[in-house]
Amino acid sequence: MALAVRMRVPCRALLCAGAQLRGAALGRPEWAAGGGDGARRFASLRVLVEPGAEGRVAVMKLKNPPVNSLSLDFLTEFLISLEKLENDKAFRGVVITSDCPNVFSAGLDLREMYGRNPGHYAEYWKAVQELWLRLYLSNLVLVAAINGSCPAGGCLMALTSDVRILSDSPKSVIGLNETLLGIVAPFWFKDTLVNTIGHRASERALQLGLLFPPAEALQVGLVDHVVPEDQVQSMALSVMAHWLAIPDHARQLTKAMMRKATADRLIKQREADIQNFVSFISRDSIQKSLQIYLEKLKQKKG
Numbered sequence: 001m002a003l004a005v006r007m008r009v010p011c012r013a014l015l016c017a018g019a020q021l022r023g024a025a026l027g028r029p030e031w032a033a034g035g036g037d038g039a040r041r042f043a044s045l046r047v048l049v050e051p052g053a054e055g056r057v058a059v060m061k062l063k064n065p066p067v068n069s070l071s072l073d074f075l076t077e078f079l080i081s082l083e084k085l086e087n088d089k090a091f092r093g094v095v096i097t098s099d100c101p102n103v104f105s106a107g108l109d110l111r112e113m114y115g116r117n118p119g120h121y122a123e124y125w126k127a128v129q130e131l132w133l134r135l136y137l138s139n140l141v142l143v144a145a146i147n148g149s150c151p152a153g154g155c156l157m158a159l160t161s162d163v164r165i166l167s168d169s170p171k172s173v174i175g176l177n178e179t180l181l182g183i184v185a186p187f188w189f190k191d192t193l194v195n196t197i198g199h200r201a202s203e204r205a206l207q208l209g210l211l212f213p214p215a216e217a218l219q220v221g222l223v224d225h226v227v228p229e230d231q232v233q234s235m236a237l238s239v240m241a242h243w244l245a246i247p248d249h250a251r252q253l254t255k256a257m258m259r260k261a262t263a264d265r266l267i268k269q270r271e272a273d274i275q276n277f278v279s280f281i282s283r284d285s286i287q288k289s290l291q292i293y294l295e296k297l298k299q300k301k302g
């Protein structure tokens with residue numbers, strides 16, 4: 001049944017090969033079965049996957065300290081974990097959350113986009129595209145349990161989920177703040193935001209690089225629920241149960257119907273998008289902006 005409606009990213013085989021290569025580059029696969037749940041529990045260096053209490057639901061904990069920045073190695077491990085879950089028919093839903101205190105994800109790793117060579121930028125961007133496509137078109141129910149700050153690429157990742165739960169903490173701000181760094185959110189970041197909060201709200205949020213505090217994020221529709229931090233996980237599981245009450249095939253076809261056109265826009269021009277990214281990020285002015293931003297982050301500490 002699920003096979004009939006399974007969405008596929010066309011360049012899947014290519015990425016799989018890429019992911020395996022990256023896995024090899026990491027030195028060892030690191031997948032370790034553990035505990036009484038046997039093969040259903042696995043972990044890599046930076047991604048911990050364990051079955052939730054509800055069964056058929058996995059909890060994926062991101063643990064790339066200090067801030068879950070999306071480095072190339074982290075993206076690769078994330079992709080491999082997701083692929084394993086997609087292929088394991090025991091699972092119908094995944095709660096994605098952070099193992100780093102107060103931060104869901106700081107977004108793309110700035111060190112992957114600063115001071116490197118064009119080949120590296122291209123490889124990195126391809127992995128970013130792939131993670132977005134895999135998450136956005138996932139057959140699983142994805143619930144983002146956002147237990148901390150969620151800027152830029154972190155927000156993009158959360159926006160690919162079917163539901164977002166945000167912790168009610170002053171640190172839990174969320175948004176696409178790229179313009180504050182002097183960079184531009186690519187069209188598919190923009191499309192994902194527009195699909196969630198509409199055109200006018202997106203235009204304002206993107207131009208101003210807004211990071212919404214919880215109450216405003218809820219009001220604009222960027223997240224679906226705001227709850228105290230200690231209830232984020234239980235709320236995510238409760239929402240998940242609601243979504244899992246719907247037959248998979250009907251829900252999956254509906255999800256595909258809603259999302260395919262947006263994903264296809266990138267799929268049709270992936271190479272051009274990579275070239276755009278490489279030439280944009282390689283500009284002296286953009287490298288200077290990133291350098292200043294990285295210095296500001298360091299100075300913040302004091």
Ligand SMILES: CCCCCCCCCCCC/C=C/CC(=O)SCCNC(=O)CCNC(=O)[C@H](O)C(C)(C)COP(=O)(O)OP(=O)(O)OC[C@H]1O[C@@H](n2cnc3c(N)ncnc32)[C@H](O)[C@@H]1OP(=O)(O)O
Binds near residue numbers: 067111149181
């Ligand atoms: C003509 C038009 C053409 C258009 C073409 C378009 C082409 C594409 C354009 C390019 C688009 C690129 C898209 C990028 C999206 C992104 O995701 S960029 C990343 C944006 N992220 C942020 O702005 C978040 C920055 N971080 C923070 O604000 C804070 O760290 C935090 C709020 C997340 C956490 O704060 P705190 O807990 O206080 O930790 P810190 O002390 O700040 O940080 C600890 C440590 O981590 C380092 N760090 C933080 N964020 C990042 C990051 N994103 N990448 C790498 N490293 C990061 C920080 O520097 C500290 O390091 P040290 O301990 O000092 O070494």
